[in-house]
Amino acid sequence: MGIIRKPTMYWVKRSSQSTIWFRKIFSRHRFQLILRFFFYLVDNRKTPQRNSEHYNPAAWFKPLVDHANMQFKQYYIRNRELSIDESLVGTKARTVMTQYIPTKAHKFGIKLWMLVEAISGYIIHFFYFTAESVMTAYRLMITQGSHIVKKIMTETNLFNKNYHIFCDNFFTSIPLVRHLRTLRTYFTGTLRAKRQMPQLLRNPQLRKNESLFIRQRELMCVAYKERQNRKTVRFVTSAVKASALVHRHKLVVSSIYSKNMGGVDLNDMMSGIYDDKRKNKNNAEKGLQSTFFTEWY
Template identity: 40%
Template sequence: MAIPWFRVFPPEPQRQHPFGFDDNAGPRNIPAQTTSPYAYFSLIFNMTLIREIVRQTNTPDGHFKPLLDFVNRMFKKYYVPQREVSVDETLVGTRGRTAMLQYIPTKSHKFGVKFWVLAESCSGYVVDMCCYLGKVFQPSPVGENQGTRVVLDLLHRSNLLEKGYHVVCDSFFCCVDLAKRLLEQGTYLTGTLRSNRKMPVLIKDAPVGPGETVYMRQGNVLTAAYKNQRNGKKAVRLLSTLATADRRHGMPDIVKSYNKNMGGVDEADMLMSFYSNNRKSVRVWKKMVIHIISRVLLNSYVLYHNSTTERPVKSRLRFCQEVVEGLANDHIAARRTGIPRPREEVHRQPILLEKLPGRKERDCSVCSDRQHSVRRRCKTRCTRCKAGVHKLCVARHVCTIIEDTDKLRKTSYVFQVMF
């Protein structure tokens, strides 16, 4: 019941206030009173702050991290994944000099930069991805499996916890501790287990023959050991908090669930390999940017495929072609209407040189600077602005030609009439 309001007339008697105040206010933990002003400034702006700024800005992914963070936000803004999602790693092949370089002998590239990827199992739509910077910049938490931390971070960033999602991952990520922690946050898990992970002894040393399965359960956590009937040399150990100890059509349900839903990231990598945008580059960050843009192109096709009403649905090749045509529309429209391009685009046009008449010479507009007593003469000039330019300085020359405004207006009118 709410406390009623009472009207009060002065003078009101003193009241006992329930909260006391610690009157120990003012400066604390400061140096002696005779210290210099610089010491007071260094209390706040000290080397700890400088180290933190360097740590957050001087990272190997500093060139492409803003782009990666932006596309991750867009991935989650325009698509809500189905219940089954998979977590896996992908390797962007490169041998460039970078602290992010990883060696994975089981991958086709073997050397490259590793990304942790959370993708929808049925379509391969990438919900979130993050770059692994290496042990120096991202050390594993003490007493915690690295795969556990990766899965929890990806799900937390994607806002998929407490919603009943079913996560499928391989033996690098899966463990009993991760399964229990996800259950506490309303999320299911299915995956394979490595032999060195914690599990019941009966599952670890399961005496199973070809086609046989052994189950053990602890609350909602189900573990199993299964050996394939055809080529089962070793028993496969699995864990699930969603599947049951059932067998249909000759294969356990837990194995079927894993095989069906594990390939989301691999499917996305396969689709990207069909129309690869990989280019050789000395700069590692440029290759990462190209990879991120390729992910954007693939995700945009999944959005188109699931929402379009066109019949028949365009193929992925035709979709990529139309995206390129759409990016070039502004440039093509400018050429057809006769609208002059900006000066910076005019600068990129091929620059032609002509020889000065006779034995005349001019200062090179690129490498000559009389204000700093640097005078370098040349015998060639730009055909547009007539400025002196060496043959070796053409690539750095900025043409300063300024066309007449009336002439541009007349040219634009003529092109509009013609087209």
């Protein structure tokens, strides 16, 4: 249905609108039943309901998330370059998990943290945002971004395998890069000027195509201005050498970052092509389950 889009039903027998494939798979009645009851992936009698102390709206679709993550890792061998970023499954369901992110296409939805292959956008692992992760990061006295990177790499068992991770400035911190390097995991990302940045790189006066390098053992920080009317971009990396020359008038670390950071955006674009925007006829939270299905399958 994401490939062959029709305004109404797919089981019509009129020759001008007929698509025999759908009728061969199963009947219209069976499809409607599956769409209606797909929400019930767990035993409703054993799941805490609203106003309960242990109520968790994610419990309704957690089996689907666990199953998808298991399948993602089973059928694909990953390249070395990976990227971590946020994504959004669009929904306006009335749930505490709904967030507003104006930079995303859907704007309202369920936030996901995703680990993908940088070049292809193939999903390796993902999990949904919860307030518990924020509190865990606070208790550990680390940034939320650092906690997410450590959690997703631990759950996928990808530490100590020489993978190279790319992240934006929400996730990046110098302590995180050092920690990952002790686990034989390389990291390249942009860095916020006020987040433990060396004083020399906070407000450097750079001209067009100028850069400033600072290295401490395996860790390298870079400030770079590509154009005169653009802001200075700061990178931290444990994989790129400071002696690297500019490539086509662009810094090598900047070129490598630009090439490998867009994996999650690429995945969003490809999955959006096959989204048929179909909703079930139950309440808003059950509509969330149907949206989750069409986005990922």
